[in-house]
Amino acid sequence: MTAPTIQGVYETVLYAPDVPAAARFYRDVLGLLPHGAPDDAAWKFRLPSGAMLLLFDAQESSEAGRSVPAHGCTGQGHIAFHVKDIEAWREALRAHGVTIEHEHTWAPGGRSLYVRDPAGNSVEFVQGEVWA
Amino acid sequence: MTAPTIQGVYETVLYAPDVPAAARFYRDVLGLLPHGAPDDAAWKFRLPSGAMLLLFDAQESSEAGRSVPAHGCTGQGHIAFHVKDIEAWREALRAHGVTIEHEHTWAPGGRSLYVRDPAGNSVEFVQGEVWA
Numbered sequence: 001m002t003a004p005t006i007q008g009v010y011e012t013v014l015y016a017p018d019v020p021a022a023a024r025f026y027r028d029v030l031g032l033l034p035h036g037a038p039d040d041a042a043w044k045f046r047l048p049s050g051a052m053l054l055l056f057d058a059q060e061s062s063e064a065g066r067s068v069p070a071h072g073c074t075g076q077g078h079i080a081f082h083v084k085d086i087e088a089w090r091e092a093l094r095a096h097g098v099t100i101e102h103e104h105t106w107a108p109g110g111r112s113l114y115v116r117d118p119a120g121n122s123v124e125f126v127q128g129e130v131w132a
Numbered sequence: 133m134t135a136p137t138i139q140g141v142y143e144t145v146l147y148a149p150d151v152p153a154a155a156r157f158y159r160d161v162l163g164l165l166p167h168g169a170p171d172d173a174a175w176k177f178r179l180p181s182g183a184m185l186l187l188f189d190a191q192e193s194s195e196a197g198r199s200v201p202a203h204g205c206t207g208q209g210h211i212a213f214h215v216k217d218i219e220a221w222r223e224a225l226r227a228h229g230v231t232i233e234h235e236h237t238w239a240p241g242g243r244s245l246y247v248r249d250p251a252g253n254s255v256e257f258v259q260g261e262v263w264a
Contacts, residue, residue, distance in 0.1 A: 003220065004163070004215065004217065004220040004221045004223070004224040005163065005180070005215065005216065006162055006163065006164060006179060006180065006213045006214075006215060007179075007180060007181060007213070007214040007215060007216060008179050008180060008181030008183055008213070008214050009141060009144045009179065009181070009183055009185065009211060009212070009213060009214070010212040010213060010214040010256075010258050010262075011210070011211065011212035011256070011258075012141045012144040012211065013209065013210045013211070015205070030138055031136070031137065031138065032138060035263055036263065036264070044263065046263070047138060047139075047140050047141065048137070048138065048139060048140060049139060049140030049141070049181075050140075051140055051141055051214075052212075052263060053141065054210075058207060061210075062207065062208070067236075068234060068236060068244075068246065069233050069234050069246045069248075069254045070208070070254070071207075071208045071209060071210040071253070071254040072207050072208065073147070073205035073206060073207035073208065073209050074205060074206060074207055075190060075194065075203075075204050075205035075206055075207075076194070076202070076203045076204060076205065077145065077203060077205050078143070078145045078186075078193075078203040079141060079143065079144065079145070080141070080142040080143035080184075081138045081139070081140070081141060081142060082138075082139040082140050082141070082142040082183075083136065083137065083138060083139060084137065084139060085136065088135065088136040089136045091136070092136040101201050102200060102201050104199075104200060112200075114200065114201045116201075121203070122201045122202070122203040124142075124143065126142050126143075130142070131167055131168065131176065131178070131184060132168070
């Protein structure tokens with residue numbers, strides 16, 4: 001038995017009242033790869049890093065009696081993605097008609113663009129290091 | 133300019149009404165490394181993968197007029213961590229008096245342990261592959 005350590009985040013979850021509408025943003029604008037069969041309550045995306053982004057209907061996922069523990073949040077969540085070329089993202093977002101809500105240059109030199117997904121979640125694109 | 137691609141998740145956020153109480157669980161039970169100066173509204177953890185886990189007070193982070201876009205959720209969120217030795221985690225959780233809410237063996241061979249953090253968020257430890 002080895003010392004218990006955390007390697008990294010395997011699943012990050014965002015919630016949306018209309019999962020397919022939000023999921024289309026992650027698939028069509030962000031270019032993420034849907035994993036498995038999507039349905040109205042859950043879409044799953046496999047990222048190049050191997051980690052998963054899960055998009056859930058909180059009303060469904062918070063129901064008791066599921067095969068796995070219940071969870072579900074309301075409100076505007078947040079996720080930040082690590083990207084290589086933030087200027088390419090600025091162009092791609094513009095081409096898709098997505099409004100850039102905010103831009104930020106951080107002390108360690110990293111830069112961020114912020115947009116909203118269709119559910120109102122705050123989606124950040126980060127190039128470089130943000131956390132000093 | 134290169135084609136816009138997502139590398140992976142840089143920041144995953146969980147919310148807690150009592151951030152320091154929840155943060156102590158991630159620091160003391162999960163062994164995560166706090167990053168920067170914590171305060172009552174936000175703790176940040178740097179994972180071995182380089183990604184960040186952020187623990188926020190949703191009431192504070194959802195206030196308008198912050199230097200970055202507002203976000204904040206209520207309810208029980210979910211995160212899954214990738215681990216190397218799930219049996220070591222079972223022992224460590226038991227030693228800390230943390231109740232294992234659920235165990236799951238998945239079709240692709242991966243295994244999961246589920247616990248709750250002090251804020252009620254569903255925290256999953258995953259060894260191996262869960263998503264076929």
